[in-house]
Amino acid sequence: MNANEILNNIETVRRRIISACKKSGRNPDSVRLLLAVKTVEPEKIRVAVEAGETLIGENKIQEFAEKNSALSDLKYEKHFIGHLQTNKLKDIVKYEINCVQSLDRLELACKLDRRMQDVGRSIDVMVQVNTSFEKSKFGLEPDSVNPFLKKLKQYETLNVKGFMTIGLFDSDSENVRPSYTRLREIRDSAVSEGLVHAGCELSMGMSGDLETAIEEGATIIRVGSAIFGTRLYSNK
Numbered sequence: 194m195n196a197n198e199i200l201n202n203i204e205t206v207r208r209r210i211i212s213a214c215k216k217s218g219r220n221p222d223s224v225r226l227l228l229a230v231k232t233v234e235p236e237k238i239r240v241a242v243e244a245g246e247t248l249i250g251e252n253k254i255q256e257f258a259e260k261n262s263a264l265s266d267l268k269y270e271k272h273f274i275g276h277l278q279t280n281k282l283k284d285i286v287k288y289e290i291n292c293v294q295s296l297d298r299l300e301l302a303c304k305l306d307r308r309m310q311d312v313g314r315s316i317d318v319m320v321q322v323n324t325s326f327e328k329s330k331f332g333l334e335p336d337s338v339n340p341f342l343k344k345l346k347q348y349e350t351l352n353v354k355g356f357m358t359i360g361l362f363d364s365d366s367e368n369v370r371p372s373y374t375r376l377r378e379i380r381d382s383a384v385s386e387g388l389v390h391a392g393c394e395l396s397m398g399m400s401g402d403l404e405t406a407i408e409e410g411a412t413i414i415r416v417g418s419a420i421f422g423t424r425l426y427s428n429k
């Protein structure tokens with residue numbers, strides 16, 4: 194992907210967001226586009242940020258480390274969207290990550306809170322839910338979300354912003370839809386128990402199914418390949 198292709202792809206994704214919002218009677222401003230940039234070189238991320246994109250998500254702390262200095266002159270919001278190991282928490286502070294979308298266990302919440310206490314700040318978090326019941330996926334079981342939210346209250350440095358899910362791995366977006374419906378229902382249940390506020394975030398939807406996610410209420414969609422092309426994984 195060269196710079197022009199990236200810019201065209203962003204345009205295309207933005208148009209997809211607008212038409213999906215129209216279809217479901219939503220305001221396009223109610224959906225934020227997060228660029229999922231795993232394996233994407235900093236120069237390409239720069240193209241997108243200079244074109245006005247403000248929300249970047251990484252799956253690995255190591256990639257924040259590699260790209261941070263190359264992009265240090267740019268302002269954008271950094272979200273962590275991968276599996277987070279507790280031995281990486283000091284790097285959450287070091288690389289000034291704004292939000293951890295993948296909070297999926299109490300041990301992580303406890304240690305993240307302790308780290309934030311140590312440095313005297315707070316951090317946004319989202320609760321990752323396994324809505325597809327696939328064994329390989331991280332995230333809480335739907336039934337354990339509300340009890341988890343109750344326990345999170347004790348960690349004062351964690352601002353719970355909403356919920357994140359990775360839908361069923363399936364190229365037919367209609368097969369993915371129930372995952373997204375489930376996350377919306379999980380949010381509604383948490384709202385009705387007074388555990389989160391009604392307007393809280395639903396981070397769901399990727400390149401292949403962002404329309405479906407928007408119809409089900411996504412407020413953040415996470416898009417990688419539709420903008421940066423198919424990922425090439427080196428085996429270093």
Ligand SMILES: *Cc1c(COP(=O)(O)O)cnc(C)c1O
Pocket residue numbers: 229231252274275359398399400401415416417418419
């Ligand atoms: C890679 C990734 C995405 C984006 O996937 P695409 O299909 O490339 O759009 C979204 N969310 C997470 C957690 C990812 O790891």
